[in-house]
Amino acid sequence: MIASSLAIARKDLRLAFAGGQGPVQAVLLGLLLVFIFSLSAAPGEHFSAQQAMAIFWLCSSFGVVLIFSLLFRFEEENDTATALLLSPLPVQGLWLGKTLAGLILLLLCQVFFFPAALVFLGLDPGDNLSGLVLMVLAVDVGLCVLGGLIGAMGQGQGAKDALLTIIVFPLQVPLLLGGIRIGVGLMQGTAMAGVSDWFGLVLAFDAVFAGAALFLFPHVFRGE
Amino acid sequence: MMSSGSLLTLRGVSHFFGSRLIFKGVSCELAPGSIMLVAGSNGAGKTTLLKIMAGLTPPRAGTVERTVKDRAMAFMGHQTFVYPALTALGNLEFWNSVYGRGLGDAALLGLLDRVGLKGFALESAGTFSRGMAQRLSLARVLLVEPALVFLDEPSTGLDTTSQALLHAELEAARTRGAGIVWISHDLDRDLGRADTVLSLGGRGMSYFGPAHGFAPEGP
Numbered sequence: 001m002i003a004s005s006l007a008i009a010r011k012d013l014r015l016a017f018a019g020g021q022g023p024v025q026a027v028l029l030g031l032l033l034v035f036i037f038s039l040s041a042a043p044g045e046h047f048s049a050q051q052a053m054a055i056f057w058l059c060s061s062f063g064v065v066l067i068f069s070l071l072f073r074f075e076e077e078n079d080t081a082t083a084l085l086l087s088p089l090p091v092q093g094l095w096l097g098k099t100l101a102g103l104i105l106l107l108l109c110q111v112f113f114f115p116a117a118l119v120f121l122g123l124d125p126g127d128n129l130s131g132l133v134l135m136v137l138a139v140d141v142g143l144c145v146l147g148g149l150i151g152a153m154g155q156g157q158g159a160k161d162a163l164l165t166i167i168v169f170p171l172q173v174p175l176l177l178g179g180i181r182i183g184v185g186l187m188q189g190t191a192m193a194g195v196s197d198w199f200g201l202v203l204a205f206d207a208v209f210a211g212a213a214l215f216l217f218p219h220v221f222r223g224e
Numbered sequence: 225m226m227s228s229g230s231l232l233t234l235r236g237v238s239h240f241f242g243s244r245l246i247f248k249g250v251s252c253e254l255a256p257g258s259i260m261l262v263a264g265s266n267g268a269g270k271t272t273l274l275k276i277m278a279g280l281t282p283p284r285a286g287t288v289e290r291t292v293k294d295r296a297m298a299f300m301g302h303q304t305f306v307y308p309a310l311t312a313l314g315n316l317e318f319w320n321s322v323y324g325r326g327l328g329d330a331a332l333l334g335l336l337d338r339v340g341l342k343g344f345a346l347e348s349a350g351t352f353s354r355g356m357a358q359r360l361s362l363a364r365v366l367l368v369e370p371a372l373v374f375l376d377e378p379s380t381g382l383d384t385t386s387q388a389l390l391h392a393e394l395e396a397a398r399t400r401g402a403g404i405v406w407i408s409h410d411l412d413r414d415l416g417r418a419d420t421v422l423s424l425g426g427r428g429m430s431y432f433g434p435a436h437g438f439a440p441e442g443p
């Protein structure tokens with residue numbers, strides 16, 4: 001299953017970058033949000049760490065919706081979803097491949113969001129960069145696990161993006177809250193032990209969403 | 225009971241769309257090395273029946289038994305199942321990975337050669353005509369080396385050369401022992417290739433038996 005999932009992820013990344021497009025829409029929307037929020041501060045005034053982290057995760061949250069909408073659109077053209085269902089690939093393997101591709105694309109978007117937040121929002125990352133990277137990975141995994149499941153739900157529906165938005169955002173709240181609190185803590189010099197409760201919460205949601213996705217994805221993707 | 229050696233057996237299969245009956249009591253068997261032609265007017269439920277046979281749609285009633293594993297089944301229909309943004313070779317590389325066939329580029333190019341697309345291997349499938357995309361779809365079917373093939377009017381949009389190619393490859397698959405279920409609207413052309421016919425009509429199965437005993441209804 002792992003080999004097939006990697007094949008799905010590889011194929012999705014190739015399709016995402018075919019024509020030089022990639023996750024451009026998600027990156028541009030995120031950068032626009034950062035820029036617009038930066039205008040809300042008076043010249044010389046800085047955002048608090050909490051405000052800056054909240055804006056960073058808002059960009060990531062919108063990015064997830066756009067990325068998974070794109071990834072599942074690939075299976076609508078020429079009905080390749082049916083071909084995948086007929087293949088020996090376990091349907092959960094398809095979810096895993098989509099989630100992995102989504103995670104890579106989201107991390108790529110954040111490579112642009114983070115410096116933009118440094119420049120426009122005055123975000124100060126502090127000294128614990130490895131802790132921040134761990135936090136971003138932990139929250140991203142949860143966002144993408146959820147995106148992979150909900151993205152399949154909107155497949156073939158005209159109101160896909162609206163459906164994604166309505167269902168995804170409320171479910172993302174614990175992860176986003178965890179990301180903001182851990183990020184603020186680490187940037188203000190709190191040791192990892194000091195934010196372990198929030199880390200535990202994020203990892204717990206990662207696990208719960210992954211379990212739910214493994215169980216529900218086959219039904220959702222088959223449209224049962 | 226399934227006959228020994230049967231690749232596919234349906235017993236009393238019925239299906240509804242909502243509360244509307246599509247067909248009921250469909251029973252049939254497909255032997256290895258045989259072609260079953262599925263006939264019927266528009267809306268009779270041929271495509272739905274094919275999806276039920278392939279395991280894509282569960283029947284409301286009845287049973288479907290297949291003795292073939294998923295990795296030995298192939299489906300070819302109106303849709304080409306082609307990723308337009310990938311090259312022809314890229315499409316085959318992907319399905320090669322998904323089916324775990326482990327074929328190298330030379331073998332994949334050989335498949336493209338069989339369907340007359342070797343010269344287009346590195347071209348984006350999005351630039352292909354309907355016929356070329358359907359040939360690529362045929363290459364995907366050949367890659368699987370299927371024991372059970374489901375065809376939903378695969379000749380649609382194909383020129384005579386492509387149709388001849390499709391028929392030759394299907395004949396080769398039958399000779400190899402594959403079972404083929406084939407939806408066709410062109411009974412005059414395809415009836416002679418079939419061993420059995422399953423005809424849908426009157427919300428049920430109007431005929432299942434040898435192809436030579438089947439008399440198509442007039443217009």
